[in-house]
Amino acid sequence: MTPAARVQAAIELLDGIITAAREGGAPADRIVADGLRARRYAGSKDRRAIRELVYGAIRACGPVPENGRAAMLRLAQVQPDIAGLFSGAPYGPAPVVAEEVAAQGGVAPEWLARRLAASDIAGEEAEALLGRAPLDIRVNTLKAARDGLTLPVDGEALLAPNGLRLPAGTPVEQWEAYRDGLIEVQDGGSQLACLALDAQAGETVVDLCAGAGGKTLALAAAMQNSGTLIACDTNRQRLSRLRPRAERAGAGNITELLLNPMREMEALEQWRGKADAVLVDAPCSGTGTWRRNPESRWRITAQEIEKLSILQFRLLEIATGLLRPGGRLVYVVCSLLDEEGSQVFDRFTAAYPEISATPLTLSAGRSRGRGMRLTPYHDGTDGFFFARAAKV
Structure with missing residues (x-):
């Protein structure tokens, strides 16, 4: 493929990604993979170049672009060598016309950038969210x-x-x-979040939002395969990925538990008041993971963040019911918005006097409210807020 043809292919994939972001469709990585698979004429170098163009354009745009062409014109502002490829060459993009406008740059849609700035994520700190993850x-x-x-x-x-x-x-x-x-x-920040729980051999530990089990496996290793580790989730498909991973890892102390949304304690009743430790790796907006999923910032809405903060609080309430006296919990979100991190944790500890925030002593991160925050800019990890508390 010629360089111009690669640019046109990237524009077409971007059209699909932008539509999916607006309508809640497939994630960008799936759209790119399917689109490149369909272009059988593209060699390995072509596929790699097209992928680089697509993700470069996504990172270069702040708000959702009007279309893939506008997104690529924005990338051409950042990488001027691309501008000359809008020449009308065969299989390439048509020449730029006078009235055409490139997509807007920035870290995120303006309303979301303001929310991040209110949480002290601005300037270089914010720009680092769109770097490339190691x-x-x-x-x-x-x-x-x-x-x-x-x-x-x-x-x-x-x-x-x-x-x-x-x-x-x-x-x-x-x-x-x-x-x-x-x-x-497993991201280094995620590993540190697991260490904050200080899971010990022989304990009863609950991973309340286990997903596919990345943190669960880290907890199993910390427990030296001893004790009881309950891996919970409301998504059957995600949870089903844990078993083969656990078998490969040699983790034999894990019990998988599928929960019904809004009826979680029915399945967890036998562990009420018995858990030594609970990890609440709560669903969130994922603002700390944009280096891996840059188009996800086009999908977030203010209404979704509000709903997530309510869910995060409720999960902390469930964790409180599971803890024995003297038990501990760690609250984790891969979000850098205070309204999902420190503010949720502050409301929780204020509402439950039997829960007391306890200090964290880790080798990275900075204090944020009653917890700690990791960021790509300062720590080279994904962005996380996490806090620890004990039940009196």
């Missing part, structure tokens, strides 16, 4: 040790004691160490 892995201590593990590519040691950072795009899932469960892909 590839972090966690060495599974049920099977290996970080210092004694030999991998095809040397990794940089993270502050998380079992974490390593590899170059982006490293094919770790093709490695024998991955197939044998010696390593798992």
Whole structure:
């Protein structure tokens, strides 16, 4: 493919991504994968170049662009060499006409950028949210040790004691160490959030929003495969991914539990007042993960954030009911908005006098309210807020 043809292909994929963002359709990675698969004439270099153009354009736009062409014209403002490819060459984009306007730049739609700024995420701090995420892995201590593990590519040691950072795009899932469960892909910030719970061998621990189980597996390793670890979620499809991952990791102390939304305690009744620790990795807007999913900032609405904050509070209430006296919980969101982080936690601790916030002593992050915050700019991790509390 010619460079101009690659640009046109990227424009067509961007059209689909923009439509999906407005209508709640498929995520960008799926649209790109399906679109490149359909273009059988595109070689590996073409596919890589098209993907780079697509995600470059997404990162270059703040609000949702009018269409893929406007998004690519915005990228051409950032990368001037692209502008000359709007020449009308065969299979390439048509020439730019006088009345055409490029999409608007920025970190996010204006209303969302204001919300971030109100949470002290602005300037370089905000711009870092749209950088490229590294590839972090966690060495599974049920099977290996970080210092004694030999991998095809040397990794940089993270502050998380079992974490390593590899170059982006490293094919770790093709490695024998991955197939044998010696390593798992997990962001360094996510690893630190798990450490905050301080799960111990022999305890009863609940991962209340386990999803596909990334944090669950980290907790199982911290517990040395001893005790009871209950992995819960309301999404059957996500939870179903945990079992093969646990088998590969050698994690045998996990009990999977599918919950019914709004009726969670019916399934959790046998653990009421018995849990030593509960991890509440709550659903959120995901503003801290834009490096991985940059188009997700086009999908967020103010109404959704309000609904999420209500759900986050309710999940903390459920966690309180599960804890024994003296038990502890950690609240985690991969959002940098205070209205999903410190403000939710403050309302929760104010409403439940039996819950007392406890300090966190980790090797990264900065204080935010009664918890801590990690950001790509300061910590090189995904963005997280997390806080810990104990039940009196």
